[in-house]
Amino acid sequence: MSSITESVDVKVNVSIAYNQWTQFESFPRFMDGVDEIRQIDDTHTHWTMSVAGVTREFDATITEQNPDERVAWKSDSGPNHAGVITFHYIDADTTRVTAQMDIDPEGFAENVADKLGILDRKVKGDMERFKTFIEDRHGQETGAWRGDVDHPGQH
Template sequence: MSTITESVDVKATVSAVYNQWTQFESFPRFMDGVEEVRQVDDVHTHWKISVAGVTKEFDATITEQHPDERVAWTSDAGPTHAGVITFHRIDDTTTRVTAQMDIDPDGFVENVADKLGILDRKVKGDMQRFKTFIEHRDGQETGEWRGNVDRPAQH
C-alpha cells in the first residue's frame, strides 16, 4: 500500500473549487487515464480507467462529504484505493486543494509504476490539470452538489 499526498493552490474561491470537484463526470477532462466517471447516486460512482493500455472498471463509494471542506471515498472492488480531498481557504480568491490517497497497486505494471514514482507524478499532473481547468474558466464551476455525506458510524 502506498500513500500519495499532493497539494495545489487554485486561484478561485473555496466554494467554486469544491463545487467543481463534486462534478465527478468532468474528471476525464483533467485526469490522465480516466475515461469515464458516472455518478450512480449521491454516494456511488462508477469509473472506467485505462492503465498502461489496459481498461479497468470499478465502483467507489463516497464515505464522507462536507461542502467546502472534504470529499472522502473508498473503492468497492477493482484497484484497492481510498482517499480524501480537502479544501482550504487561503484568502478570498485562493484555495489549497490537498489529495491524500492510499493505493494498493494491482498487478505487475501498477507495482512497477508505483516503485518508479509514476503514480505520484500522475496525481501531481492531475492536480495541476484541475487547477488549469477551473482557472481557465475564470473560477466558474460547471455545476455543484452541496449535500452532506456523514462518515459511517464505527461499531
C-alpha cells in the first residue's frame, strides 16, 4: 500500500474549490488517465481509467463529505484505494486543496508505476491541472453539491 499526499494552492475561494471538486463527472477534464466518471447517486460513482495501457473500471463510495471542508472515498471494487481531499482557507481568494490517498496497486504495470514514483507524479500533475482548470474558469465552478455525508460511526 502506497500513501500519497499532494497539495496545491488555488486562486479561488474555498466554496468554489469545494463545489468544483464535487463535480466528479468533470474529473476527466483535469485528471490524467480518467476516461469517465458516472455519478450513480449522492454517494456512489463508477470510474473508467486507463493507466499504463491498462483499462480499469471500478466503483467507489463517498464515505464522508462536509461542504467546504472535505470529501473522502473508498473503492468498492477494482484496485484497493481510499482517500480524502481537504480544503483549507488561506485567504478570501486562496484555498489549499490537499489530496491524501492510500493506493494498493493492482497488477504488474501499476506496481512498476508505484515503485518508479509515477503514481506520485500523476497525483501531483492532477492537482496542478485542477488548479489550472478552476482558475481558468475565473471563479465559475461547473456545478455544486452541498450535501453532507456523515463518516460511518458518526450521527
